[in-house]
Amino acid sequence: MTVTEAPAALAAALRDRVDGEIRFDPGSRAAYSTDASNFRQVPLGVVVPRTPDAGAEAVAVARDFGAPVLSRGGGTSLAGQCANTAVVVDWSKYCTTLESVDVDGRTCVVQPGIVLDVLNRRLERHGLRYGPEPATHMNCTLGGMIGNNSCGATAQRTGKVVDNVARLEVLLYDGTRFWCGETTDEEYAAIERRGDPRAAIYRQLRALRDAYADEIRRRYPDIPRRVSGYNLDSLLPEHGFDVAGLLVGSESTLVTVLRAELELVPVLPERALVVLGYPDIAAAADAVPAILPHEPIALEGVDAKLIRDEQLKHLNPDALGELPQGKAFLMVQFGGETAEEARSRAEGLLHDGHRADVRFLGDPVHEDELWHVREAGLGATAHVAGRPDTFEGWEDSAVAPERLGEYLRRLRDLYREFGYESDTGPALYGHFGQGCVHTRIPFDLYTADGVAAYRRFMERAADLVAALGGSFSGEHGDGQSRGELLPRMFGPEIVAAFGRLKAIFDPGDHMNPGKVVAPAPLDDHLRLGPDWAPAEPRDLRFGFPHDGGSFAQAVNRCVGVGRCRQHATEGGQVMCPSYQVTGEEEHSTRGRARLLFEMLGGHGDETLRRGWRSEEVKDALDLCLACKGCRTDCPANVDMATYKAEFLSHHYEGRQWRRPRSDLALGWLPVAAAVVAALRLGPLVNRLPGLARTVAGIADRELPAFAPETLQHWFRRRGPRGDGARGKVLLWPDTFTNGFHPQVGRAAVEVIEDAGWRVVLPPGPVCCGLTWISTGQVDTARRVLGRTVRLLAGHLREGGLVVGLEPSCTAVFRGDAEELFPADLDVRRLRNQTVTLAELLTRHSPGYRPPRLDVEALAQVHCHQHAVMGFDADEELLRAAGVRAEHLDSGCCGLAGNFGFERGHLEVSEACAERVLLPRLRAAGRETAVLADGFSCRTQIHQLDSGGREGVHLAQLLAVGLHEEGR
Incomplete structure (x- = not known):
């Protein structure tokens, strides 16, 4: 019986012997079934070791069972090397230690799971950093970078990973373990004298080197970005018989890396950017050789097609305006x-004279924005509305910079021949200073003819690059995408040497089998493919208009780039709060998308067999805060909050009794609030919080108190005021403002009237349906929202604006409503005519002068505002009011509407707040205002800030200024 037939015994042995988390459940296997490539292979199970030694023990257990092993870092590989039917060892949760730093020697020792950005932040105080920096630097691990021989834009200055590794501690499948690096003849002799397994390996490596040295020198491309194949050239005498260099880029097919000693470079504190414009991408490539003598630290090429794709997806709009x-x-x-030094170097290039339109940027903010344009390339080109999806495959080829222009012209000819070229794509971009080209191609990976064309294109493109003396991979590795093609680049002798090398380290082919050596065909194990036949649901609650009405295509948006696996506490990104505090793949947006994709099946080896009833998917979605951060932060615009609502609606269909009581209590909160208000029961309910928690089935935390008087009651007593010179606006009395924090609404009425508007409110109870959406009671949400749209239709058809105060409810009108009613014209009007308070005062009130406030403020931006409306208008208004506001990079506050009140969520809710928000509040001065427009954010601050601070809405802050000015 093979291990694939008896995984239970393997799992039991791993649990018994390994200090770590052992996951052989269907959900975990589904979450790790693919990487960022076209391929899919469901693993045997997943091991998350707590230490490198525990990882080594996991390999020992796998060896006892004859099970294959795959080491994985961030799981963002683009060539399929991080997907296999094997025991996957995920180092990224626990093995993240920076073990030592030698400042004088400019080296450090790290464990394989440490993320590059985290490492470089820890090195900042020493004035050092690790040089290679891929576009995934915010979530890629050093172990993964070593496995792929990663590069990035900074490789122009620092070289590839292979150029920046001093030593590696490695483990062979047979248990042999040692440190390795460059080896002098004296060191080699000492190793050989020991007569141990390491000596035998070194002896075989030297024999291999001697046998193939001339062929290696002849066949290996002499270019900056040769990443394809094993680094046999590292064994040559001129490279110091560098065994660590040999193993870099071996994609977990030879050894398991337990630790690495890295070579560091000094931080360059100052930078200057010159942007040159050309008539086409090949002309830009032609200009590269003349620029290289000026020794730039990065030299990137960007196609206008990429720029257009980013404009279509509203990415980096400020930066795009800076281009020549x-x-x-x-x-x-x-x-x-x-x-001055950086500027002088830049001016040296400009004085050299170039036939190009030039922009010289000295502003670091604008430079960073433009750099984000380049780094967003993968996501910007993956899913663009109205165009075929694009895929990896030929996304990182490289040639000598001197031949780059020729290569791009011939590559575009190949695109045209295969029907892939059009006015809209494919976009070409990349590390032009080193001849590396990135692109995603509209392969048809859904039909037999399309897959056959994909194969023919890959073969022709490989022949083209080989003819130009280039490398199939200039950054991402071979994996399965290009492993089969390596003979076309290296010839049969070098490929035979690869096989001999594999036999030295892994004679039984247990390390990531089917990659690089004896690779699976490039059209096997496809994640899609002509045989893929998912169960496409027909009775969807949401319209998914951006995905052709297809739930399968919606969840297939995830391309695996892993931006949701955020480890930073800065960077302005909201997604994915539960991953940030758990470090769990299945609690990332990517992990959840993978489970939803697997839930639909269509591969014939389904791990999740219950469809909408899947408990594994429900468990993964349980810690989704529905923050909507992924809607904006994900380069592919995955909208997990909507997918969660869709799933829960089906999961409980026909069995509402299975729902948690909190779903009913929190979902129907608007009705309860209306009843409490109508019967004046607020004081009674407020005095019985324990009973309310028990009845509602919610977490043991303070409940928000019902207000003595609702906003609508107050407004009926008070009535509208002011001359209304600007016209009439409808202020939306959302449940939270109306029933719990009416003081926010009262302040907003004052501010809006001061700006010259006549305020009206709906006369009776109204709701946007948010709480039913977030709890997956979507049919009810549709009915509630439909009634609201009918109520507002007259106002909307007259062109009237609707002002939202609660960001989550405003986001329903601006986002969810159209997803639920994609063909309804009144819904479209509602989307277009709903504004935030800041948008009303800045975009629709020309000449408005806000009250002058000389205060400092911390701004906790609500997740839904970040994702749907943005914060630009608020920042503009605050500046005009004299408020010095710090936009906190805190992400989600952790309460997220119903999430933080549901049982089992309190620990995650509090951990989200403790990442940035609460520590920043503790560090702020007492006079600093805390801006929090979201009811959830204000509630979380009220309940968790030990200093007793209270968050205030923008309307309240402005109202204070009005009173101080006597307006």
Whole structure:
């Protein structure tokens, strides 16, 4: 019986012997079934070791059972090397230690799971950093970078990973373990004298090197970005018989890396960016050789097609305006110890004379924005509305920079021949200073003919690159995408040497089998493919208009880039709060998307067999806060909050009795609040919080108190005021403002009237349906929202604006409503005519002068505002009011509407708040205002801030200024 037939015994042995988390459940296997590539292979199980030694023990257990092993870092590989039917060892949760730093020697020792950005932040105080920086630097691990021989834009200055590794501690499948690096003849002799397994390996490596040295020198491309194949050239005498260098880029097919000693470079504190515009991308490539003598630290090429794709997806709008004229651009970055030095280097390029339109940027903010344009390339080109989806495959080929222009012209000819070229794509971009080209191609991976064309294109493209002396991979590795093609680049002798190398380290082919050596065909194990036949649901609650009405295509948006696996506490990204505090793949947006994809099946080896009834998917979605951060932060615009609501609606269909009581209590909160208000029961309910918690089945935390008087009651007593010179606006009395925090609404009425508007409110109870959406009671939400749209139709058809105060409810009108009613014109009017308070005062009130406030403020931006409306208008208004506001990079506050009140969520809710929000509040001065427009955010601050601070709405802050000015 094979291990694949008896996984239970393997799992039991791993649990018995390994200090770590052992996951052989269907949900975990589904979450790890693919990476960022076209391929899918369901693992045997997943091991999350707590220490490198525990990881080594996991390999020992696998060896006892003859099970294959795959080491995985961030899981963002684009060539399929991180998907296999194997025991997957995920280092990224626990093995994240920076073990030591040698400042004088400029080295450090790390464990394989440490994330690059985390490492570089820890090295900042020493004035050092690790040089290679892929676009995934915010979530890629050093172990993964070593496995793929990663590069990034900074490789122009620092080289590839292979150029920046001093030593590796490695483990062979047979248990042999040692540190390795460059080896002098004396060191080699000492190793050989020991007569141990390491000596035998070194002896075989030297024999291999001697046998193939001439062929290695002849066949290995002499270019900056040769990543394809094993690094046999590292064994040559001129490279110091560097065994660590040999193993870099081996994609977990030879050894398991337990630790690494890295070579560091000094931080260049100052930078300057020159952007050059050209008539086309090939002309930009032609200009590269003349720029290289100026020694830029980065030299990137960007196609106007990429720029257009980013404009369509509203990415980096400020940065795009900084580009010069042209249809292609070179971003040339210079560095120095001082700003003058960096600027002087940049001016040296400009004085050299170039036939290009030039922009010289000295502003670091604008430079960073433009750099984000380049780093967003993968996501920007993956899913663009109205166009075929694009895929990896030929996404990182490389040639000598001198031949780059020729290569791009011939590559576009190949695109045209295969029908892939159009006015809209594919976009070409990449690390042009080193001849590396990135692109995603509209392969048809759904039909037999399309897959056959994909194979023919890959073969032709491989022949083209080989003819130009290039490398199939210039950054991402071979994996399964290009492993089969390696003979076309290296010839039969070198490929035979690869096989001999594999036999030295892994004679039984247990390390990531089917990659690089004896690879699976490039059209096997496809994640899609002509045989993929998912169960496409027909009775969807949401319309998914951006995905052709298809839930399968919606969840297939995830391309695995892993931006949701955020480890930073800065960077302005909201998604994915539950991953940030758990470090669990299944609690990332990517992990959840993978489970939903697997839930639909269509592969014939389904791990999740119960469809909408899947408990594994429900468990993964349980810790989704529905913050909607992924809707904006994910490069592919995955909208997990909507997917969660869709899933829960089906999961409980026909069995509402299975729902948690909190779903009913919190989902029907608007009705309860209306009853409490009508019967004046607020004081009674407020005095019985324990009973309310028990009846509602919610977490043991303070409940928000019902207000003595609702906003609508107050407004009926008070009535509208002011001359209404600007016209009439409808202030939306959401449940939270109306029933719990009416003081926010009262302040808003004052501010809006001061701006010259006549305020009206709906006369009776109204609701947007948010609480039913967030608890997956979507049919009820549709009925509630439909009634609201009919109620507002007259006002909307007259062109009237609707002002939202609660960001989550405003986001329903601006986002969810159209998803629920994609063909309804009144819903479209509602989306277009709903504004935030800040938008009303800045975009629709010309000449408005806010009250002058000389205060400092911390702004906790609600997740839904970040994702749907944005915060630009608020920042503009605050500046005009004299408020010095710090936009907190805190992400979600952790309460997230119903989430933080549901049982089992309190620990995660509090942990989210403790990441950034609460520590920043504790550090702020007492006079600093805390801006929090979201009811959830204000509630979380009220309940968890030990200093007793209270969050205030923008309307309240402005109202204070009105009173102080006597307006």
